[in-house]
Amino acid sequence: MHPPLSLIWFFLTAGTSIGLFSFIYLTDFLSLFGLNTSLPPNMILFSCVISLVLIALGAIGASFHLGHKLRAWKAIKRFHTSWLSREAVFSGAYGFTLLLYGVSYYFNLHPAVQHFFGISTLLLGWLSAFSTAMIYASNRFVLEWNTSLTVLYYLNMYLMLGSSAFLATAYHYKPELIKPYLLLALLFVFLGLALRIAFNVRQFFLKRPTINEALNLPHNRPVKVLDTGTTTNNYCTEEFYYRRGKEMLSFVLPLAYIFTFVIPLMLLLYSLISANYKYAFYALAYASLFVGSALERWSFFVEGNHVQNLFYGLYPEEGYRLRKGYMEKKKTKISLRS
Incomplete structure (x- = not known):
């Protein structure tokens, strides 16, 4: 997407x-x-x-x-x-x-x-x-997003951004409670990392639909895309598939992990362990989290694959493979009734 x-x-x-x-x-x-x-x-x-x-x-x-x-x-x-x-x-x-x-x-x-x-x-x-x-x-048509992990991770990212901004603000107004606020920010960043890893791991186990399934045909009648149906780019091929983004994803996603999780965790953990409570650590942690969250949201959209891309030859390769035994007992029914 x-x-x-x-x-x-x-x-x-x-x-x-x-x-x-x-x-x-x-x-x-x-x-x-x-x-x-x-x-x-x-x-x-x-x-x-x-x-x-x-x-x-x-x-x-x-x-x-x-x-x-x-x-x-x-x-x-x-x-x-x-x-x-x-x-x-x-x-x-x-x-x-x-x-x-x-x-x-x-x-x-x-x-x-x-x-x-x-x-x-x-x-x-x-x-x-x-x-x-x-x-x-x-959204049932983008399988990468269609999970409760999307909701949990999304809400937790609000807590990550809010807790880090709150920590930086409290430094000037409530310095005596910096340590518990620091622990709170660390908790949500750790939880965010766990949820993001789970989100990515889930993508390896997705059972993607095939063109046969999209057309309601059994697997013993394999359908292949011979022509994408268009000779120029259109809304569907540009908004539902971002080719340049797919090429950049392997570079941007690791950066998102580094800025969203690694750098903030290093800064906050160092401040906690060394008891060195400085504003610079918290300001940098929020700035890194802000930049990383922007990269993460960019990656989130690019990771999404709309099933309509099956008909344009732009869906992930496994989406074109027929799974053995799937729909084996399914019978194609043709009816004139609506």
Whole structure:
């Protein structure tokens, strides 16, 4: 699949926004139960402003993916059936309640009002993240994405971005709790690495459909692609297959692993083991994670193979091989009834 840069940008900005706000609000919320996790008001307001700016920039960037931008409002009409529509609604609602939460905190309104907006923002933010992940995970035509690992890994990447941004922010406002925040960031990066490895390993065991299966024919009637049906590139051959990206994937994916996991883990582990708590480590860890996440999302799109590519001779080679015994007992039925 061709990687849309606007959606990669939305992932990075929305991921940092929702992840950062989640840690800011939950940490402050826990202080209601007597825990020493209360945050300075300046830190909360600063984080709210950053989160609000990021989600706004993400929405603006994502709009470039739309063919008719003036019709973007129509996305809400398919809320009951479309994950894309749910993402648009929840993302917009998240930004609105985030603004209200920041205003209520700035004017020091009653704590009940502040926490009402805070909890609402938290829920809407993660509903938006889940909806975005389900856009890919529910796509049955791209087998690499059609798995629960897509959702788990996607949500964890929000936590990776948020925890690292929170760690860098807390260094200036809550230095006495840097160690537990550091452990939290390490936990999500380790978990992200495990999920990404599992995502890649799964691809080796995918049972890809064949052209016979796509045409509902038994395996004893082998079908071969003799002509792709087009002499020039079109939308299907360019957007559903990124040839240049396939050639670059073996180079970009290792870089994604290095920037997303190896460098942040080295920096955070060194800071933890040596007890050398410096801002430079956390800022570099987030910057590396940000760049690595962009490369990882690029790789994620390129790794996807839409089954329609079977008819253009662009699907992975194993998709053209007939598996012995598959559909052996299947009988082709022709009926004039609809």
